[in-house]
Amino acid sequence: MSLSEFILVSIIKIVIALGILLTAVAYTVWLERKVVGHIQNRWGPTRVGPFGLLQPLADGMKFIFKEDLIPPHVFKPLYIAAPMIALIFALTSISVIPIGNWITVFGIHTPLEITDVNIGLLIVLGITSLGVYGVALAGWSSNSKYSLLGGLRASAQMVSYEISLGLSLVGVLILAGSFSLRDIVNAQAGTFWGFIPRWNIFQGQIVAFFIYLMAAYAETNRVPFDLPEAETELVAGYHTEYSAMKFAMFFMAEYANMITVACLATLLFLGGWHGPHRFGPPFVQAILPVFWFVAKVFAFLFLYIWVRGTLPRFRYDQLMAFGWKFLLPLAIANLVITALIVAWRA
């Protein structure tokens, strides 16, 4: 494939991926409001369109028409840049996430992801580490005590749980032998005894899956770890002084992070796009892996929202103690045991 063809195909894939991701973000908001509403024995949005399906559109218009004011006492360059930094890093990690096999469209053979790098997992971890800047700078540049406290707490929480997140993934890496996300998924193809799929969660990484789950909830600042942005505790934490479009950017960044984390969990622990797909005409066979991927991501997002509707939140010292004194030793123990088992098998 020549260079110009590669660039053209990549640009088309970037546009499609961004479009799908932004729509997914909007409809994850709708899903959350509906599910949390039903958990709390009420309907959620029902008026705008059937089942409230046009609610994200109404929300978007509200954010555009709201007055976008900049308080006079903020540190202007960083105040304006922080939500952009948060959103850019939240949207970038979609570029190495594969959603299906290689397909051939109009004679061009291309993988169903923007690019397949052989350090894909490290890139996602790196982008997660850089996402802390959006939160920290937002909290500091707002020049107000609630924002500073919320920003410091949120960034300290994110940095602490990044370690357990990374360590829980090393068990998966040992089993798969490569950092490339496509290789990790392909190592989970096939089944045990004909009907139990060979997903990493069944290959002994169940503890790692739960560590990843909890670390992911803390990384994306969601309940039960959402003290930095809890309304009753810190007004609104690091995005107290933000309104309209900038607040919408933080909102979108949070949900995009959620979707990225759900995609990663699907790829690393739930087998990615593998599922029974040997039936139907060839066109259906090419699309069915994408359908399985989306179904698994949806299940993970539903779990996220279900936990949000059910659990109370941790206090800050409980949160930090949990991350450092329980999750980190557990993740190290998981790593050691996985390594021992793999070395013993070899």
Place this chain on the structure above:
Amino acid sequence: MVPLSYYLVLSGILFACGVTGFLIKRNIITIFMSIELMLNGVNLSFVAFAAQWHALSGQVFVFFVMVVAAAESAVGLAIIIAVYRTRETLDVDRVNLLKL
């Protein structure tokens, strides 16, 4: 195809900027950041030479430099916090109690 000397010149410029920052700045934290800039310049040199001589130990050494830089910045920032608590200033010119 980029000649190796271009990489070395870039590394030299970064190192020189680091030394300049170390000499002309008065805020302790900025001086510390200039030290990190010097370390980064040296890292680039290591990787460039590793590529030229096809010796992967250059890249492994960069890994060690980064680990040492991480340890040093953790301790250094803790010292800066301790100095700030006692002297209430971040200006190196004002930390001069031992001066005659």
Place this chain on the structure above:
Amino acid sequence: MLHLIVFSVFGLVCVAGAVNLLVQRHPINSALSLVVVMGSLAVEYLLLGAEFVAAVQVIVYAGAIMVLFVFVIMLLNAGVEDRTKGSGVALLFGIPGMLIGSVLVAWVLLEHSGTESVAVGALPGSPKVIGWLLFHDFLLPFEVTSVLVLIAIMGAVVLASQPGSVQPESAQPDKREV
């Protein structure tokens, strides 16, 4: 050709970030320019084929060490630097001296290094190969640096703690009977 263009673009971003670090008077701007320098250095490492080193540069340097710097600047509420007599003298002698020195070094390097070029991805440093080296040839330095990091963690916790909060149990008299 594309290699030269990408190298020059990110090299210019590196140098601009480094100069911005010197020119800015508020430490938070200097910290953010340093993050930009580290990001573009990661791209330069990728051009040389060192993919694992580039990823570690972003994760460790730009994503953890610089976050620590930004934290400390936020915590200590560092303000704009003020000009003192010492800093004026250093500016007057330091900057021309550095400029002359770096021009000399650059001239020597460009004159005497011949025409060896480095291709894109000259030395692919995949994680597997680097891991092999780390755990076979460089095992002793690896273990020593891990002990070093442990000592640094303990030192940082003790140094940065509030005075009086890290004390052994026996040193605190029981004050409850009043």
